[in-house]
Amino acid sequence: MVAVAARPPRVTGRRFRSVTLGAAGLLGFALVLEVAPRIGIVPIDFAPPTSQILVTLADQLGQESFWTALLRTLGTWANGLLIAVVAGTAVGVLLGSLPLLHAATATTVEFLRPIPSVALIPLVIVLYGPTVRSTLVLVVYAAFWQMMVQVVHGVVDVDPIARDTARSFRLGPWARVRYVIWPSALPYVMTGIRLAAAVALILTVTGELVIGSPGLGKEIDNAQQSNAVRVVYALIVVTGILGVLINVVIRQVERRVLAWHPSARAEAVVR
Amino acid sequence: MRFLLRALLAVGLPVVLVAAWWFGSAGSQDFYWPSLSTIVDAFGRTWTGAMFTEQVFPSLWRLLVGYLLAVVVGVALGVLIGTFRSVRSLLEPVLEFLRAFPPPVLVPAAILLSGIGDRTKILVIVFGCVWPVLLNTIEGVRGRDEVLSDTCRTYRVTGLLRLRHLVLRAASPQIVTGARQALPLAIILMVISEMMAANEGLGFTVLQFQRGFQIPEMWSGVLLLGVIGIVLSLLFRVAERSLLGWYHGQRAGQREW
Numbered sequence: 001m002v003a004v005a006a007r008p009p010r011v012t013g014r015r016f017r018s019v020t021l022g023a024a025g026l027l028g029f030a031l032v033l034e035v036a037p038r039i040g041i042v043p044i045d046f047a048p049p050t051s052q053i054l055v056t057l058a059d060q061l062g063q064e065s066f067w068t069a070l071l072r073t074l075g076t077w078a079n080g081l082l083i084a085v086v087a088g089t090a091v092g093v094l095l096g097s098l099p100l101l102h103a104a105t106a107t108t109v110e111f112l113r114p115i116p117s118v119a120l121i122p123l124v125i126v127l128y129g130p131t132v133r134s135t136l137v138l139v140v141y142a143a144f145w146q147m148m149v150q151v152v153h154g155v156v157d158v159d160p161i162a163r164d165t166a167r168s169f170r171l172g173p174w175a176r177v178r179y180v181i182w183p184s185a186l187p188y189v190m191t192g193i194r195l196a197a198a199v200a201l202i203l204t205v206t207g208e209l210v211i212g213s214p215g216l217g218k219e220i221d222n223a224q225q226s227n228a229v230r231v232v233y234a235l236i237v238v239t240g241i242l243g244v245l246i247n248v249v250i251r252q253v254e255r256r257v258l259a260w261h262p263s264a265r266a267e268a269v270v271r
Numbered sequence: 272m273r274f275l276l277r278a279l280l281a282v283g284l285p286v287v288l289v290a291a292w293w294f295g296s297a298g299s300q301d302f303y304w305p306s307l308s309t310i311v312d313a314f315g316r317t318w319t320g321a322m323f324t325e326q327v328f329p330s331l332w333r334l335l336v337g338y339l340l341a342v343v344v345g346v347a348l349g350v351l352i353g354t355f356r357s358v359r360s361l362l363e364p365v366l367e368f369l370r371a372f373p374p375p376v377l378v379p380a381a382i383l384l385s386g387i388g389d390r391t392k393i394l395v396i397v398f399g400c401v402w403p404v405l406l407n408t409i410e411g412v413r414g415r416d417e418v419l420s421d422t423c424r425t426y427r428v429t430g431l432l433r434l435r436h437l438v439l440r441a442a443s444p445q446i447v448t449g450a451r452q453a454l455p456l457a458i459i460l461m462v463i464s465e466m467m468a469a470n471e472g473l474g475f476t477v478l479q480f481q482r483g484f485q486i487p488e489m490w491s492g493v494l495l496l497g498v499i500g501i502v503l504s505l506l507f508r509v510a511e512r513s514l515l516g517w518y519h520g521q522r523a524g525q526r527e528w
Contacts, residue, residue: 018360025361026368035526046383103280111285114504116455118462119475119496122481122489129417150526202373206459209375217376221467224379232383243371 092151135207154188337396349408411442
């Protein structure tokens with residue numbers, strides 16, 4: 001009994017230690033980037049110290065153009081992700097539940113999927129010019145495959161016993177989707193969304209950088225062209241923070257949505 | 272019969288799609304959507320001979336060097352970080368932060384730091400591709416079999432022998448997963464580093480065709496990039512099968528059992 005009672009504080013103690021160490025790591029990282037340019041390991045003109053980047057970042061936060069760019073980037077990302085998730089889920093469920101269709105499209109998918117989305121850049125520039133639509137095409141193309149492949153796996157992965165049970169109980173098609181396919185595919189769906197969200201952010205920024213559609217990427221490119229070195233770094237940091245936030249939010253949603261799932265419960269017990 | 276049916280299913284749709292493109296676009300007068308035969312014709316004209324050795328080959332070379340460097344660095348650091356718990360706690364938030372950057376934003380910073388030479392492009396590829404390899408290696412090293420670890424300790428298997436037969440072997444499925452995730456990133460970074468910061472290379476050339484409104488040549492470039500993506504992913508699968516044959520065999524055996 002005593003041992004059981006003594007366990008929780010020890011776990012939190014370890015947790016506390018790892019949080020402290022992690023904070024120390026982040027601080028040390030910032031410090032290295034502060035000192036390295038100052039003592040001349042990297043050229044200070046082209047790699048400003050952390051403090052200067054942060055000052056520039058604070059300055060950017062006060063500017064309207066920054067917020068417009070940020071909102072545009074987020075808008076493109078969210079739209080692209082939404083389209084890819086909906087389309088990927090629809091196609092994935094269809095392919096996953098019709099084995100013949102799956103077999104007939106397998107090679108085509110295997111051929112289309114590795115085509116790098118950036119290969120489409122010249123094409124969309126010619127067709128749509130430097131617009132949000134061009135970037136959206138790239139984002140949707142890249143994120144769609146991530147989503148679709150996961151959903152197909154999820155639907156195929158349905159437990160045969162559950163499927164047979166549903167058949168024995170004469171569940172209708174809708175009830176089967178709701179009570180058999182959906183719960184078993186959900187972890188895959190969440191993984192798909194997480195992967196697709198990361199890829200969508202990469203392609204959103206890529207499109208803005210290379211195609212020149214409005215957003216943070218374009219601002220970075222403009223700043224680099226006009227040699228505003230600190231602004232380049234400040235905006236890069238913003239994209240990094242954006243990446244972290246997206247990751248954290250989706251992981252939280254994942255944990256909440258899958259709280260009932262054995263994998264999530266096992267994780268909760270271990271940690 | 273069964274085999275025939277399967278083969279038909281495998282090649283049926285691709286053949287239909289290509290045929291539809293070929294005949295649907297035949298005699299196309301649309302400036303932006305040339306016929307497939309024109310594109311194929313342009314492909315033969317554009318990408319053979321000097322163009323290949325001067326534009327395509329250097330790009331592929333940078334891709335290969337950057338990618339392999341990323342894998343080596345990722346595995347080495349991953350083994351180091353995965354082995355020591357405190358190092359892991361210290362670096363995990365930093366790594367999570369660095370990984371969250373969309374890698375293409377590094378291109379402008381890299382241009383500022385080291386110009387538009389080969390070094391910049393390789394640097395960008397390495398920095399973008401190292402994260403999936405590194406984080407997966409850490410997980411793999413951490414998740415190694417306890418019994419095998421203890422066995423190694425009991426038999427006093429240490430040093431390189433232990434690294435090769437226990438640590439790397441245990442982490443190899445995860446390492447391969449990381450390397451697979453890194454491959455498309457490497458291609459993306461190769462292409463856009465050339466689109467943004469180059470006066471030669473595949474990405475530059477394709478964008479140049481677009482700027483010059485050489486539409487069939489541009490389409491052939493898009494096609495070439497697609498083919499490169501497909502070929503690399505096939506090569507990766509072959510390499511994976513020979514590297515991880517033992518693992519897939521083990522998994523299949525467990526399933527049957």
